[in-house]
Amino acid sequence: MAKIFFDAATAGNPGQSVGAVVIITEEQRYHYTIDLGLMDNHTAEWAGLVFALEQAQAIDIKTALVYTDSKLIEDTLNKGQVKNEKI
Secondary structure, eight states: EEEEEEEEEEETTTTTEEEEEEEOOOOOOEEEEEEEEEEHHHHHHHHHHHHHHHHHTTTTTOSSEEEEEEEHHHHHHTOOOOSSOOO
């Protein structure tokens, strides 16, 4: 099973944000970065997750474990609901 690691960082809040993704499969390790633009830190974490999943889909990953250091993302995914309608 693939492993997906992602993170986002924001300079200021809101501020310029970037994201990074590492996808590890049995065959290969993939690295991606993205300039996310101006946003707050929580939105950047969500944008990082979306970017990570898009990259996984592009390389035909069907099943994966996703790793994050974001308590917000972890708690939200574990509860299965999002309070912010934009997300």
